[in-house]
Amino acid sequence: MRTSIATVSLSGPLSEKLTAVATAGFDGVEIFENDLLGSPLSPEEVRLRCADLGLSIDLYQPFRDFEAVPADTLARNLRRAERKFAVMERLGADLLLVCSSVAPESVDDDALAAEQLRLLADRAADHGIRIAYEALAWGRHVSTYDHAWRIVEQADHPALGTCLDSFHILSRGSDPKGIADIPGEKIFFLQLADAPLMAMDVLQWSRHYRCFPGQGGFDLAPLVAATVAAGYQGPLSLEVFNDVFRQAGAASTAVDALRSLLLLEESAGLSVLPAASAPSGFAFAELTAADTEPLRGVLDALGFAHTARHTWKPVELWEQGDARILLNTGVSGRRQDPALTAIGVETPEPDRAARRAEAVLAPVVPRRRAQLDAPLDAVAAPDGTEIFFCRTEQADHISWTGDFTELPSRALPKERVEQGERGEPSAAAIRRIDHIALTQPWHQFDEASLFHRGVLGLEADGSLDLADPYGLVRSRAVASPDGGVRIVLNIAPAPDADGPRLQHIALATDDIVGAARRILASGASLLPISANYYDDLEARHDLEPERLATLAELGILYDRDENGEFLHCYTATVGRVFFELVQRTGGYRGYGAQNAAVRLAAQHLHQQGV
Ligand SMILES: O=C(O)c1ccc(O)c(O)c1
Ligand SMILES: [Mg+2]
Numbered sequence: 001m002r003t004s005i006a007t008v009s010l011s012g013p014l015s016e017k018l019t020a021v022a023t024a025g026f027d028g029v030e031i032f033e034n035d036l037l038g039s040p041l042s043p044e045e046v047r048l049r050c051a052d053l054g055l056s057i058d059l060y061q062p063f064r065d066f067e068a069v070p071a072d073t074l075a076r077n078l079r080r081a082e083r084k085f086a087v088m089e090r091l092g093a094d095l096l097l098v099c100s101s102v103a104p105e106s107v108d109d110d111a112l113a114a115e116q117l118r119l120l121a122d123r124a125a126d127h128g129i130r131i132a133y134e135a136l137a138w139g140r141h142v143s144t145y146d147h148a149w150r151i152v153e154q155a156d157h158p159a160l161g162t163c164l165d166s167f168h169i170l171s172r173g174s175d176p177k178g179i180a181d182i183p184g185e186k187i188f189f190l191q192l193a194d195a196p197l198m199a200m201d202v203l204q205w206s207r208h209y210r211c212f213p214g215q216g217g218f219d220l221a222p223l224v225a226a227t228v229a230a231g232y233q234g235p236l237s238l239e240v241f242n243d244v245f246r247q248a249g250a251a252s253t254a255v256d257a258l259r260s261l262l263l264l265e266e267s268a269g270l271s272v273l274p275a276a277s278a279p280s281g282f283a284f285a286e287l288t289a290a291d292t293e294p295l296r297g298v299l300d301a302l303g304f305a306h307t308a309r310h311t312w313k314p315v316e317l318w319e320q321g322d323a324r325i326l327l328n329t330g331v332s333g334r335r336q337d338p339a340l341t342a343i344g345v346e347t348p349e350p351d352r353a354a355r356r357a358e359a360v361l362a363p364v365v366p367r368r369r370a371q372l373d374a375p376l377d378a379v380a381a382p383d384g385t386e387i388f389f390c391r392t393e394q395a396d397h398i399s400w401t402g403d404f405t406e407l408p409s410r411a412l413p414k415e416r417v418e419q420g421e422r423g424e425p426s427a428a429a430i431r432r433i434d435h436i437a438l439t440q441p442w443h444q445f446d447e448a449s450l451f452h453r454g455v456l457g458l459e460a461d462g463s464l465d466l467a468d469p470y471g472l473v474r475s476r477a478v479a480s481p482d483g484g485v486r487i488v489l490n491i492a493p494a495p496d497a498d499g500p501r502l503q504h505i506a507l508a509t510d511d512i513v514g515a516a517r518r519i520l521a522s523g524a525s526l527l528p529i530s531a532n533y534y535d536d537l538e539a540r541h542d543l544e545p546e547r548l549a550t551l552a553e554l555g556i557l558y559d560r561d562e563n564g565e566f567l568h569c570y571t572a573t574v575g576r577v578f579f580e581l582v583q584r585t586g587g588y589r590g591y592g593a594q595n596a597a598v599r600l601a602a603q604h605l606h607q608q609g610v
Helices: 014-024 033-037 043-053 071-091 110-125 145-155 166-171 176-181 202-209 220-229 250-267 293-301 350-359 411-418 442-456 512-521 531-540 545-554 593-607
Strands: 003-006 028-032 056-063 095-099 130-134 160-165 187-192 236-238 281-288 305-310 315-320 323-328 339-346 377-380 386-390 404-406 430-440 464-468 471-479 486-491 503-509 557-560 565-570 577-585
Touching: 003 056, 003 250, 014 028, 014 033, 014 043, 014 250, 028 033, 033 056, 043 056, 043 071, 056 071, 071 095, 071 110, 095 110, 095 187, 110 130, 110 145, 110 160, 130 145, 130 187, 145 160, 145 176, 160 166, 166 187, 166 202, 166 220, 176 220, 187 220, 220 250, 236 250, 250 442, 281 386, 281 430, 293 323, 323 339, 323 430, 323 503, 339 430, 339 503, 350 377, 350 386, 350 442, 430 442, 430 577, 442 471, 442 486, 464 593, 471 593, 503 512, 512 545, 512 565, 512 577, 531 545, 557 593, 565 593
Parallel strands: 003 028, 003 236, 028 056, 056 095, 095 130, 130 160, 160 187, 187 236, 281 323, 339 386, 430 486, 503 577
Antiparallel strands: 281 339, 305 315, 305 404, 315 323, 377 386, 430 503, 464 471, 471 486, 557 565, 565 577
């Protein structure tokens, strides 16, 4: 279907918004009146600009407080409307949004509202303009879509129809099934917005917390499907009032917006995109630093072995079990301190995964490639982390590991960790990457979870609030159904926005106590955890004293859910990166959120050298 977006959804001057909307690939715009009022461009110039950009002006909005008023007010309102019709003619816009009145002088009289809207539609028709009447969720007398439709039906004028807005419908808990009762040709416009589920004043909720479809808690797909099934022919248009997007660049927000619409069309059954198939595991995590020596030290202590090096790039492969870490010293133009810059995910069909990523507007990472390198597609997540689609060492696909030259040491150190002293496999070895945690810039948190769902086919958990020394940190996990790939997204807790955004790699072991002892024996340290934590642990869970003492001795944190247990501990932080060791038993699904406050506080103290 045609796609459109209200200019109010983006930041900046009108001309920049229009460019961003067109560049992202939308077909049209709704011009939000205040954006025109504040613009140095005349309506004719806006019209020309849109034409040059290939954008249609689908709606001019909003016209407020019109209907169900005393006669003298009606006369003034009609005069006001005539002025707007004139502006719309200059703009070349032929659809005006009229939202239900909030004016104290309007009366609760549907017949009067219908009569006055009919009059308005008649005047509009003289200018070739149509009126779309929308129920604001906080309208004084009309606040539901079915009520607005009854008035439109009663007015019975060809130039009068209704505008549906998913926020107003779903925020009030109205059932979108009733949309089927509205003739499609009387639905003049459809505005789409999602929002996080919150208990608050609906006007504040709408004006500050709307978000793009898929980023909040509303189920938009059935509403869109019902509207299209009713015969609606107009565009799918985003109308998002949001304090956060106001702070972000219009160009990137417009792309995120269109991605959300493409994903919504897919989930409403209106389009077919290359299917997402959830990745089955991590192929690698890539760390970049000018000086990789401190990271090498940590990897060595964790029992990793440097097994191979890239044939021509300054990249080392370190391995243990199925956990692979790339150390990259090619940091030109990037920050110098160690940072997690890329993730490889195992996908059954990397080419198809890349096609899907492109279809949903994920930015493709341009790559320097030598002739003989394996084809490797990557896209950039909203926080800049590069995501590579991999198929590692399978007969049916060229493997990225083929670009690496094995070191003679490969077999040796691997054995050292995987075999215990008497040759039996050591349970304390690291098996694989359990999850990766990426701290997000605060204004990209919702976008990031939609990106990982829509592009990678991961499923999102609910959003959690974790305490840290500064307040609360929002956190949300996205994971494949079988848990093979788990990514935890957190909002940057740093009080100064330019502070480092910490990232970490969690490594799975079957024996965390053995693994922790091995790390300590190698001379490395683990994050010290306060004794108070273990007092509390003892109070919450009836752990054996001996076991509790071992956990306290090693700084291992503990959690459990209805399925099993979770034990975890942390290395020191190097640059922006640290490692976590985790041991899951019995199908525990979480990430130890219960313990995050203690860990964050311990890291804070550690970083201050306390
Ligand atoms: O918040 C408002 O005033 C407002 C204006 C126009 C709309 O279409 C809408 O949904 C809300
Ligand atoms: Mg609206």
